[in-house]
Amino acid sequence: MKPEQLRSSRWFAPDDLRSFGHRSRMMQLGYAEEEFLERPMIGVMNTWSELNACHGHFPERVKDVKRGIAQAGGFGVEMPSLSVDESFTKPTSMLYRNMLAMEVEEMIRSHPLDGVVLMGGCDKTTPGLVMGAITAGVPMIFLPAGPMLRGHYAGKVLGSGSDAWKYWDERRAGAITDEEWLGIQGGIARSVGTCMTMGTASTMTAITDALGLTLPGASSVPAADSGHQRMSSECGRRIVDMVWEDLTPNKIITDAAVQNAATVAMATGCSTNAVVHLIAIARRAGVDLSLDDLDSLGRTTPLIANIRPSGKDYLMEDFYYAGGLRALMKQLAERLDTSCVTVTGKSMAEGLEGAKVYNDDVIRPLSNPVYQEGSLAVLRGNLCPDGAVIKPAACDPKYHMHEGPALVFDSYPEMKAAIDDEHLDVTPDHVLVLRNAGPLGGPGFPEWGMLPIPKALIKQGHRDMLRISDARMSGTSYGACVLHVCPEAFIGGPLVLLRTGDTIRLDLPNRSLDMLVDDDELQRRKAEWTAPAPKFDRGYGWMFARHVTQADKGCDFDYLEAGFGSAAGEPDIY
Template sequence: MGDRVKTAADLRSARWFAPDDLRSFGHRSRLMQLGYAEEDFRDKPVIGILNTWSELNSCHAHFRERAQDVKRGVFQAGGFAVELPSLSVDESFTKPTSMLYRNMLAMETEEMIRSHPLDGVVLMGGCDKTTPGLVMGAISAGVPMIYLPAGPMLRGHYAGKILGSGSDAWKYWDERRAGNISDEEWLGVQGGIARSAGTCMTMGTASTMTAITDAMGLTLPGASSIPAVDSGHQRMGSACGRRIVEMVWEDLTPDRIVTEASVRNAAIVAMATGCSTNAVVHLIAMARRAGIDLTLDDLDALGRVTPLIANVRPSGKDYLMEDFFQAGGLRALMKQIEDRLDGSVLTVTGRSLSDNLEGAEVYNDDVIRPLSNPVYQEGSLAVLRGNLSPDGAIIKPAACDPKFHVHEGPALVFDSYPEMKKAVDDESLQVTPDHVMVLRNAGPQGGPGFPEWGMLPIPKALIKQGHRDMLRISDARMSGTSYGACVLHVAPESHVGGPLALLKTGDTVRLDLPARRLDMLVDEDELARRRAEWTPPQPHYQRGYGYMFQRHVTQADKGCDFNFLEAGFGHAADEPDIF
């Protein structure tokens, strides 16, 4: 690894513990109150383990034990480990949406680091919003950091069939709505689809974001692929502990790792994996924390030339993350596309990306395809613009029926999720497969919080006719485990007066994916009249965090961060001299 560039006197924590004054006496005394002797912490890097464990976060159910593995590694390397609980932004239970609290976790992470005597941090996350939240905060804080991904859970099973998180839940739910699934079968799927600790084992948002962080150089090489309950995950935890101590002595800070080149690498890898649509908003937010102006057009350009080579559901057809790991994992995938990546970038290992990929090998070329036989010729995502989405919208072409790539049909517009939900369960709803279902008021401010409502349920009337996909448009997000002809993240959102607010039921909507266009075929005079009549909705919150969120959150195309937390507002590492 790298040479030491710091001495004990240079440690950030020395400001708390080294001086012979009353304040530092108090700091040392309180550590002794906790049972530590000065030999435990004096002249050693203090490593904060930021742990997003919670009893309501099944993805992180193993993090209590994994934190102990990290501590073991820290102590082995001569550091002093302290575990700090962090906001556990779980995907399954947090209402109205976990996305509302991603920025809260980012703020907490930044302030936790800044306000405590930490020389470096191990960030423990994995469930969808924990990865970007932790990384965003740590980038802004500026101390050495390494990310420990939770890892995917084991494959799901029921009645001899392999089940994938989310993806198969949607499919079986459609069959239940059609009357094809019994109570017993439904209960069996419910109990079999999630069999262990760990994140969704499809290439949903969790695996997408940990892969992005891995590709960006912020994890140990290939760490994102290791299943949560594999013993290799324990060993990786200890290795994170050992490495972060070395990073502190080397002063290997995130600004040296998160660069334009490493962000571009991460975006290319995301496209090649069949990434979640949520990758767009999170990757843009992470990049902007580092002062990198990543745009939707940048991502679309990479998507046009990056083949999808990970045959993992939902974009792939056959395999899950456990199979991906056994096939060689992310290092093997990156080795397949190494000539498209900047191998010179620095990573948390202190070595280059190319060095980290040495010896990587694909063990199953149906799971990780060669470039000559991709799952899909272009990348996972496409960006649409037009008079419905002047600032952009997102679609996942590989996950929807190709017949919808060019589609024109009448809009069926809903102003709220309850209104939409009631309508789709009404078997008398007047709807055809050519209709374009539209949900608005579901964006960052409108949701509130940008909920995962974008995979609108197929109306029951169409389900019973055998239809399983149709074009759907919203200013919401959708789960990374979702699929179908869903246009998402329409910006600007309808709540702030975006063009989606002007669309009416019966208007013709046209999607032209090859041309990257999304339009409503309504003349400009009529749109001007509707705009003059439009009145802004009332804000959702009058107090607290929600009040702050709705006044400072940026739109989807800018990453939905708070405008006062982006890099233009400076770094928390530029700390005032308060000692």
């Protein structure tokens, strides 16, 4: 590409009144023409906020990125983006993933940007940034926030999320004192960065890495490591070259790249949220990826990353020291299409050259996996005709085949009140069911799917039981949890017809989930059902409710799904 072909040149190069105004405003900002004319203008999309602990280091990383951009002869501009944090955003961050995607797409389209560096990591920021940039179509590179350091308390290593659920059950059982609980609270998250288990954050940055959208192995670098600073400045240098090379997303995100990403996800013990986000990303890129495709990979891809919660012993910092994602992908090379091009402009095979495993208990060989099959399985049946997902490696194997009576809750508050009732009539064979917690019912598809074990059973020593919902769950969660039941109950999916006491049968080997109720009775119940009132009557929520797709389609907006966009091919409106 030549300087006059830069997208930014449409704003700055012509000798006309509008371009005079553009150049004048740049000079008002303190820049001389030689700083921005005929140089790639790079947007640094930063999802930092003072309430997003995962991204607490991003103000410094912006400086590193812009330093790299300047070194390569580009002009970097920070573009603050919606900070969809996982901890504080209510009712759920998932409600706003598509808002972030829309914002990124429109910010790129409406500004003189030739390429973008996407700074994200906290769960929904990665897919939101990537989805928006895919549709805009300019060269992009993703900068992962990186995992936080290991948690520690009283001589024990703690994993964010996973150990919170574990010790909360112990506290409910009366086995944790106030002092111990406070110590765990302060020790479980010791630095900036995302959850250091293989939760949704690390899953999605690994997927983005495997898609070829990061520098090779960038997703493994801990947030607090000095290597993260060096990686950030390298992102800045590389994006400038990508602009000159016209290396746009459609040249990277191919059918084969998506297949690679899904395979890597299965091998890492990925979050169940990978299903929703990867389908949405693929559909934005015009790649047909279905639940059945993911289930097929789940049946054949061994889990080789021994990282909590699917693994037993290690965290993301250990994974990095063991060789990181490059080493894991090297182990998987025979199952990947390593000819795929990455943001480096080179093939995946070239990016994996020299990668080694330094601890084969953390990153297992294919001959000695943590779990023989992959991380996820897709179920179908009269409870979930359009699919549901479960994480077999993260639950007690005795629940892989289970039959028991349903205990049904219509809302989260109802479930929460009942679960804490020590006199609740429940046995370990019961199946807890939460409904009206999907994309529309939640609203926004909240992470309520790891239903707490009833207090009565906790005190008896039980720590797992079969749970079913149309909700999601945190990627750091574990247990026999069936999620994303589709269609959701709120729109009349079969889950709404279930009654307390009905028998549910899960047959994981045969991928089936059914309520043992005859069809005539189900038809009678369906006739009695009345659709609930919408959750929103204004604003973004109103738009969300009218256009969001169901979980099996990625929960994107129906008018944003299809095909690549091209900011470079926009009408001449400058």
